[in-house]
Amino acid sequence: MARMEFKCPKCKKLNRIVIMGDDSGKFPRTCVGCDSDLEIELTKQGKELRVILISDEINTNVAKVVPKDYKQYEGKVPEEKTAMVKIISLLIFTAALMGVMTGGLLFTVPDQYDGVEKIKIGIVVKNSTTTLENATILVDSQEISQTYFGNGSYDIFLKPGKYKIEVRVPLHKNCTMDVYIPLQDSNLSLVEINQGLEGVNQFTFNMQKGQGNTSLGENTYSLMLNWCPGIMFVFSLIGVWGAWVTYTLQSYKYAQIGAFFSILAMGFLVVGPILGFIALVLLPKIKNMFNRSF
Structure with missing residues (x-):
């Protein structure tokens, strides 16, 4: 059994603790001066005490978990996706789907046309x-x-x-x-x-x-005709993935990438790029709803 003294980190009041046979470990205590909740850690050598305010430790752990650029959410967390999320997802998906259809049309262009004049x-x-x-x-x-x-x-x-x-x-x-x-x-x-x-x-x-x-x-x-169908299929696939990322609110930047590639898919020449561009412009309106910003 050993009696040891320590100072409260908050009020600097001298406190005492009696160690009953333990040579190391952590022990909860309350400061006799300011009633702050403390955590007392006895080193393995059994000669030193480390005192931590429990409130400080909680704040430190929270800071490590929550990114600094995230604002604290105020209000009730919506259980259903907003109409804007669904609209933007649909715009990206439609632009990508048009790219698939256009690539398919180019892929099936005949080598020669029968029934037309020279x-x-x-x-x-x-x-x-x-x-x-x-x-x-x-x-x-x-x-x-x-x-x-x-x-x-x-x-x-x-x-x-x-x-x-x-x-x-x-x-x-x-x-x-x-x-x-x-x-x-x-x-x-x-x-x-x-x-x-x-x-x-x-x-x-x-x-x-x-x-x-x-x-x-x-x-x-x-x-x-040789290269565009394959490129359009790849860009459209990235666009479909971007639409899913947007609908599930997984990543804002990935949603931007998907919308950008839905534009490059060139669905129906100009219609698809217009829809993809509209989605790209609207994405910042739902930025704070995504689970992460990377």
């Missing part, structure tokens, strides 16, 4: 110094009839669809290009100069001297 396609053949005559044009490895108008300009007729166009000129490397010709009116051109639209119904082949083969890659429409 349209005039302009082919311009040149090298680094001049335009070229005597070019032979092949479409999908088949030579096609062509009309030469001078200045390296040739006209061929094709239905809208996907093709591999190859141009051969003596003393030059064979040059190929993968193109997709979209549905369009025949003779589509720039009004002021009466010239076809490059990459739409006119394609320019820059030939290189020598032997062998060169490739000019793909035109914009062909690249779009």
Whole structure:
């Protein structure tokens, strides 16, 4: 048994405690001067006491659990989600769903359209110094009839669809290009100069001297059909996830990410991005309702 003295951290009043055979541990006590609740900790050596106000310890633990940027909620906690949460979630989900539908439409675009008329396609053949005559044009490895108008300009007729166009000129490397010709009116051109639209119904082949083969890659429409569906599906999936995060109020920043990617999904070209943008603007109105801000 040992009698030990300690001072109250609050009023500095000298207190005494009798230790009955314990060499270490924590003991609750009340200050004789200010009635503060204290926790007395005896070290393992049994020679020192550490005194803590229980109210201070509680406040310290609370500070570690609750983030500093969270405001204390006032009022009754709502059991049901507000209409604004449901509206924003629906906007994000709809924008993402439109992205899935648009990607699906692009994925199912046919390689060639049957039952439509052929349209005039302009082919311009040149090298680094001049335009070229005597070019032979092949479409999908088949030579096609062509009309030469001078200045390296040739006209061929094709239905809208996907093709591999190859141009051969003596003393030059064979040059190929993968193109997709979209549905369009025949003779589509720039009004002021009466010239076809490059990459739409006119394609320019820059030939290189020598032997062998060169490739000019793909035109914009062909690249779009090859890559856009997959990208739109991924962005739409992130958007659907963002809609769920918003509806369940899991994370404000994740909800923002989901809304942003629902815009990038480009559902129905402009309709989806507009809905996603509206959701992104409305999200700050429900920021304080989320479980966490990260």
